[in-house]
Amino acid sequence: xxxxxxxxxxxxxxxxxxxxxxxxxxxxxxxxxxxxxxxxxxxxxxxxxxxxxxxxxxxxxxxxxxxxxxxxxxxxxxxxxxxxxxxxxxxxxxxxxxxxxxxxxxxxxxxxxxxxxxxxxxxxxxxxxxxxxxxxxxxxxxxxxxxxxxxxxxxxxxxxxxxxxxxxxxxxxxxxxxxxxxxxxxxxxxxxxxxxxxxxxxxxxxxxxxxxxxxxxxxxxxxxxxxxxxxxxxxxxxxxxxxxxxxxxxxxxxxxxxxxxxxxxxxxxxxxxxxxxxxxxxxxxxxxxxxxxxxxxxxxxxxxxxxxxxxxxxxxxxxxxxxxxxxxxxxxxxxxxxxxxxxxxxxxxxxxxxxxxxxxxxxxxxxxxxxxxxxxxxxxxxxxxxxxxxxxxxxxxxxxxxxxxxxxxxxxxxxxxxxxxxxx
Numbered sequence: 001x002x003x004x005x006x007x008x009x010x011x012x013x014x015x016x017x018x019x020x021x022x023x024x025x026x027x028x029x030x031x032x033x034x035x036x037x038x039x040x041x042x043x044x045x046x047x048x049x050x051x052x053x054x055x056x057x058x059x060x061x062x063x064x065x066x067x068x069x070x071x072x073x074x075x076x077x078x079x080x081x082x083x084x085x086x087x088x089x090x091x092x093x094x095x096x097x098x099x100x101x102x103x104x105x106x107x108x109x110x111x112x113x114x115x116x117x118x119x120x121x122x123x124x125x126x127x128x129x130x131x132x133x134x135x136x137x138x139x140x141x142x143x144x145x146x147x148x149x150x151x152x153x154x155x156x157x158x159x160x161x162x163x164x165x166x167x168x169x170x171x172x173x174x175x176x177x178x179x180x181x182x183x184x185x186x187x188x189x190x191x192x193x194x195x196x197x198x199x200x201x202x203x204x205x206x207x208x209x210x211x212x213x214x215x216x217x218x219x220x221x222x223x224x225x226x227x228x229x230x231x232x233x234x235x236x237x238x239x240x241x242x243x244x245x246x247x248x249x250x251x252x253x254x255x256x257x258x259x260x261x262x263x264x265x266x267x268x269x270x271x272x273x274x275x276x277x278x279x280x281x282x283x284x285x286x287x288x289x290x291x292x293x294x295x296x297x298x299x300x301x302x303x304x305x306x307x308x309x310x311x312x313x314x315x316x317x318x319x320x321x322x323x324x325x326x327x328x329x330x331x332x333x334x335x336x337x338x339x340x341x342x343x344x345x346x347x348x349x350x351x352x353x354x355x356x357x358x359x360x361x362x363x364x365x366x367x368x369x370x371x372x373x374x375x376x377x378x379x380x381x382x383x384x385x386x387x388x389x390x391x392x393x394x395x396x397x398x399x400x401x402x403x404x405x406x407x408x409x410x411x412x413x414x415x416x417x418x419x420x421x422x423x424x
Contacts, residue, residue, distance in 0.1 A: 001306065002027040004058050005041065006078065007048050007069035008034050010333075010365035010383040011291035015069060015305075016040050017361065018298045022306040029061050035374045036364020036382075049073050051081045058087055065309065067091065071148055074267075074287050075101035090309040092287050096258060096265040100287040103144045103153075103184045113257035115250055116281040118142070118186040118274075126171040129183060133163045142186040145170050147179030152225055152340065156188065189283065191276040192237035192423070195293045198251055198271065199308055201317040202264035205251045209300050209324050210238035211293045212420050217340060219415045226340045227380060230332045230416035232391055233296040236423040237275050246273065246280050254285070266312055295363050295383045296329040330394040331385040332402050332416050336366070337409025339379035344409065347376045351405040360401035361385045376407055391417055 001024050005016055013036055019025055020040055031054060033043030044061075046053040049072050058066050068078050068091035077094035091097075098105050110117040123129045133141060143166055145153035153176050157163035170180040198207040211233040217223035250271060258265045270286035270293070289297075298305070302323040311320045336343035352362055352374065363385060366378015384401040388394030395417045402412055 001025045001064040002062055003029070003065045003067065003306070004054075004061060004063040005030045005067045005069060006054055006073060008032050008037070009070075009291055009378075010363040010380065011289050011294040012069050013037050013040070013363040013365070014294045014298045014383075015067060015289065017363070018301060018305045019067070022304045024304065024306050027061075029057070029063070031057055034364050034377065035367035035369040036362070038369060049076060051076060051078050054078060055081050055085055058082065059085070063087060065089070065306070067309065069288060071097070071100055071286065071288055075148060088310070088313050090267055090312065092265050092267045095263045096267075097287040098263065099258065099265065099269070099285045101148060103146045103284075104182055106285050107184055109254075109257055109261070110282060113253055113260070115253050115257065116279060118189050118281060118283070120184050120186040122182060122184055124182045126167050129167050129171070129185060130164055132185060134160060138187070139163075140188045142188050143167065143170065144184045144186065145176045145179045146182040146184065147176070149176035149179050150227065152176075152227065153179060154225065189274040189276050189281060191274045192235075192419075193283070194235045194238045194242075194273045194275060194280075195231075195290055196238070196246065196251075196271045196273060197289060197293060197297055198269050199312060199317060199322070200255050200265060200267070200269050201312040201315045202255065202259060202266050203315060204318040205247070205255055205269075206317060206322055207243070207247070207251060208297050209233050210235040210243075211290075211296050212237075212417075213290070213293060214413060214416055217335075217411075217413075219413050224340050226335070228290075228292045228333065229335065229413045230330070231292045231296045232331075232394070232417040232420050233293075233300060233329045236420050242275060242280060246271070250280060250282060266315070291365075292331050292333055292380075292383050295331040295385050299329050299361065299385060299387055300325040300327065325387065327387045327389055328391040328394045329385065329387050330391065330398045330417055331363070331383045332398045332412055333365075333380050334382040334384060334402060334405060334407075335380050335411045336376055336378070337411050339411065343379055345375075345377055346370070347407045347409070349374045349376060349381070349405065349407045358397060358400055359386060360397055362401065362405070381407065381410070391420055
């Protein structure tokens with residue numbers, strides 16, 4: 001098979017490395033890819049949101065299967081365009097991808113179909129938001145931009161002043177563009193967070209192994225929200241009992257709700273969950289593999305990923321047993337100094353081969369080639385990942401890999417996985 005993967009980050013590198021393990025695949029292309037992905041796939045300079053360009057590239061390379069990984073092209077309808085040209089794909093069409101593309105849609109869906117989530121209200125007028133938050137006077141509170149915002153469209157103000165400043169940034173300054181035309185204000189939920197990615201063909205749901213993300217930039221869950229500074233799998237808070245409750249009250253009802261709305265979801269449905277004192281509730285849905293959750297979930301997948309992708313495409317997922325490695329996995333993100341705000345680019349990266357020698361896999365997120373040298377080209381640069389018989393062993397291996405890799409100003413959290421270890 002000839003496979004095309006759309007995207008350019010660590011998630012895509014993890015997907016490509018897993019696809020590469022399939023004996024059925026003899027050629028992988030990626031667009032646009034990055035410096036590290038170029039060692040595992042042929043990269044083409046076609047943007048991830050260039051729908052016409054991707055369709056044309058799929059034709060030129062005679063792709064048998066196209067994997068659309070990022071949220072933007074899915075919400076924009078890339079899968080629809082590929083289907084029209086007869087390509088087998090992995091990823092939801094635009095009608096289904098709205099589950100991530102609009103927070104307002106997803107919250108209303110949960111309300112209508114009785115799927116547990118935080119209480120909320122929707123606003124399109126900034127002064128009305130402030131009036132509502134002032135009157136409620138409950139902090140912290142949660143304010144979300146309606147549309148896509150690179151995983152950063154959520155603020156959690158601790159005071160009224162912070163709330164006013166956040167509403168101004170999202171709705172008036174439009175730091176996330178049109179995504180901030182509407183906002184959702186939610187109650188602040190407490191409890192352990194769990195990320196569960198699930199394969200679904202619109203009929204059956206097969207959850208993957210659980211993971212725990214670390215969103216804040218600094219140790220101790222301090223600092224700004226990021227796209228994710230590291231992950232571990234499994235998540236100790238996701239017990240068998242919690243998993244069953246999630247399947248009965250959240251996973252299956254969500255897929256059934258989407259079917260009822262004429263928006264059948266086929267692909268990877270991401271459930272961001274909070275295990276509250278009143279049971280699991282949905283914080284957010286994503287219409288694709290999470291980043292960096294994918295970097296700890298896919299290394300544990302034993303079943304051929306192309307078999308899964310084809311079963312979803314053919315709506316035969318219920319017939320396919322999916323097997324998982326019992327070992328733990330840990331990923332530590334090495335980010336550019338200054339991330340998630342301004343950061344330098346073009347800094348030389350050294351020690352990457354040393355990182356590979358110790359059973360460590362380095363997934364490239366923000367790198368590019370400068371001649372023979374790999375240099376930084378993004379905020380999150382590398383995901384240093386390792387499997388271990390225990391979570392501590394996986395973490396030790398991953399951090400050993402981090403210590404061998406260098407670029408100026410490299411920033412990483414030193415407490416990835418500590419909450420998970422403390423829970424055991």
